[in-house]
Amino acid sequence: MKNRTIKVDYLARVEGQGAVLIKTKSGQVSDVKLRIFEPPRFFEAFLRGRKYSEAPDITARICGICPVAYQMSSVHAMENAFGITVDGQLRELRRLLYCGEWIESHALHIYFLHAPDFLGYDDAIQLAKDYPDVVQKALKLKKIGNDIVALLGGREIHPINVKVGGFYRVPTRRELAPLAEKLKWARDAAVETVKFTAGLPFMEFEQDYEFIALRHTSEYPMNEGKLVSNRGLDIGIRDYEFYFEESHVQHSNALHSTMKQKGAYFVGPLARFNLNFDRLSEIAQSAAKDVGFVPEIRNPFKGIVVRAIEVVYACEEALRIVESYEEPTAAAVEVVPRAGFGFGCTEAPRGILYHRYRIGDDGLIKDAKIVPPTAQNLGTIENDLRGFVAANIDMPKDWLTLRCEQAVRNYDPCISCATHFLKLDIEGS
Amino acid sequence: MAAKKPKVAVFKFSSCDGCQLSLLDAEEEFLAVAGAVDIAFFPEVSRRMLKGPYDVGFVEGSVSTPHDVEYIREIRKQCATLITIGACATAGGIQALRNWKDVKDFTNIVYASPEYISALDRSLPTGSFVHVDFELRGCPINKYQLIEVINALLHQRKPSIPAFSVCLECKLRGNVCVMVVQGIPCLGPVTQTGCGALCPSYGRGCYGCFGPSDSPNTAALAERFSELGETKYDIMLAFRGFNAYANAFRRESDSHEK
Secondary structure: OOOEEEEEOOOOOOEOOEEEEEEEEOOEEEEEEEEEOOOOOOHHHHOOOOEHHHHHHHHHOOOOOOHHHHHHHHHHHHHHHHOOOOOHHHHHHHHHHHHHHHHHHHHHHHHHHHHHHHHOOOOHHHHHHHOHHHHHHHHHHHHHHHHHHHHHHOOOOOOOOEEOOEEOOOOOHHHHOOHHHHHHHHHHHHHHHHHHHHOOOOOOOOOOOOEEEEEOOOOOOOOOOEEEEOOOOEEOHHHHHHHEEEEOOOOEOOOEEEEOOOEOOEOOHHHHHHHHHHHOOHHHHHHHHHOOOOOOOOOHHHHHHHHHHHHHHHHHHHHHHHHHOOOOOOOEOOOOOOOEEEEEEEEEOOEEEEEEEEEOOOOEEEEEEEEOHHHHHHHHHHHHHHHHHHHOOOOOHHHHHHHHHHHHHOOOOEHHHHOOOOEEEEEOO | OOOOOOEEEEEEOEOOOHHHHHHHHOOOOHHHHHHHOEEEEOOOOOOOEOOOOEEEEEEEOEEOOHHHHHHHHHHHHHEEEEEEEOHHHHHOOHHHHHHHOOHHHHHHHHOOOHHHOOOOOOOEOHHHOOOOOEEEOOOOOOHHHHHHHHHHHHOOOOOOOOOOEHHHHHHHHOOOOHHHHHOOOOOHHHEEOOOOOHHHHOOOOOOOOOOEOOOOOHHHHHHHHHHOOOOHHHHHHHHOOOOOOOHHHHHHHHOOOO
C-alpha cells in the first residue's frame, strides 16, 4: 500500500495561522501534526506589573472574535481574588453580554466558516450567489449578537465597558428595550438554523471522548459553575491546575493542554450540550429533539447543529434578561484590591477559558496563567485527524484533504487565542 | 463599461484577528464590498487563495519573527498598494510591550521549551520594514473607516480619515469632560479619534486605542495626570498600552520610567 502525504499549508476559515501535516506509511497513519505558526505574543509575560484593573482590556486583545470571554474570565478571577461577588442585575447584564458574543461568534462559524465545507463552496461569498437568502439571514442573525455587544460594551470588538466589579455605565431600560423585537426574530431564525444545519450531509465518524464543561446549579453554563465530565470529573475551578497541565510540543507555538494521566479531552459546544442538556430552555430542547439531537452526540462533524441549538438558547436567554431588566443602583460594586490568588473559568463560545492571577498588595499582577479553549482541544483535534484518516485511507487525496480541514474546523479553532495555535500538511514518507 | 475589479489580498501577522474580522462585522455592507472587489487572498474567509500580484494588500498584525520580515518584504513586492490596518500593524500592538524586556525572559515565562520558539527581540509595525501607502489606526479599527478606505480606493481618491483628537470628538458629541469634572485621567487630548469618543461617553477615560493624534502635547497631559494624583508608574503604564511603541507615546512613557 502506498505512502501518502496530506498537506494544508495555510488552513482557511479559522481564526489565526495554522497548517496540517498527516503522513501515512503502508496504509497506516504514521504522523499527525496540527502545526501552529501564528507567532507567539507572550501575554502572560507582559501582564506582569500591570494593574489588576487593566486585565479585562489587555486580555481581550488575545482574541478579536471572543474578547468578551477574556473579559469575563479575567474579571471573575480578579473578583475571586478580592472576595467580591457581583450579582443581581449586574450579573444578568454580564450574561446578556455573553449571549451577544455566543450569537455573533456561533453565527459566524456556522454560516461563514463551516457551512461552506458541507455544501461544497470555498467561502460564504460564493455560497451567497446560490443561497442569497440564507446568507442575508445569517448576517442579520450575527448582527443581532453584535448589537447586544455594541450596546452593552460600546463596540463589537474589544468592548470598553467591562470592569472588575461590573460596568463603567449600565444601560437604561429604554436603551435595552428595542433588543426584544430583534431577539424574537433571532430566536426564530436560530430555530430555522437548527433545521438547516441538521439537514447537512454528515461524515459517519464517532470517537469516545471525555467531554468537559462547566455545570451550574440551575443555568446553562456561561460565567460560573463546577468543572464536570462524562467520566466522573467534578471539581471546583480553583483545582483546575491539579487536574490539567500544559505541555509544549515542537511543531506548535501553542501549548497543548491535557488531563494529567489521561490525555486529550473535548471542550466547547458539544461538551456543554452533552453535559447540560437538562439546563437548556424548553424551546432549545425541543428544537434539538425535533432534529433527533439528544445527548450523547459523539460525532464532532455535528457540532455545527449544536452551535445552532446554543444560538436558540442564547437568544431566548437574552430575551429573558432584556424583558426582566431593572436598572441597578450602581454600575459596579466597590473593589478593594488585596494580595492573593484569583481564579476564573467561563464558557467562551469555543469552550472553557481558564484564568489564574496572583495579585500583590499594590494591586499589580505578579503572575498570570491563561488557558484558552483551543489549546485544550488541540490533542483531540489531532486524535480526530488520526482516526478519520485511518478510517478513510483509500479515499482520493483531494477529498481527504478537504475533509481533514473540515474536521479541524469542527472545533472552530481560534489559533490566535491558542498562541500563546495551527497549519495541515498530510504527507507520505 | 465598469472598470476591472481590484484584486485584493488580506494578510495576517501577529495579531488577534479582530481588525480583519471588522469587515465581516460590517454585516449590512459586507456583501456589497465583497461584490465590488475580487477577494483573491483572505484565508480567514476563504479557501480560495490566488497568487499575486495584487492591486491592494491589507496587512493586519505586527512583524515579530524572522519569517515575518521575509514575508512582509515579499508582500510589498506583490502589492501595488499596501494598507496597514490596526494598532499591531501601525505601531507594533500590545505585544510590543516585549520591546522593553528581554524576549528570552518572556519566552521562558510562557513556554516550557523556549528553544522551540523563534521570535524577534521586538514587535514592530509594518512601516519599519517596507513602504506603507496608508495606515488605518485603531485597536480595533473602526469598520466604517475601513469601508471609507475601500470606497476611496475604488474611486481613486484619498481616504477621508480625521487625525484630530478624541477631545474634539467628545465636544462634538456634547459629552461632559470626564477629566475636568470627575478627575478621571483621560488620554483623549493626545489620542487620534476614530472610535467616536467611546470611553468618555461611557464614563471612563480614553486609553489610547487609536494612537497619538496630530502634534500631541503628551508632556502637558502627563503633568495634569500627576496633579490628579497619578504616580510616575501610573503615567508610564497609561502611555504604554495598545500603541505603546508609537513614537509620541513611547517617548512619554520612557520619560516616566525610573
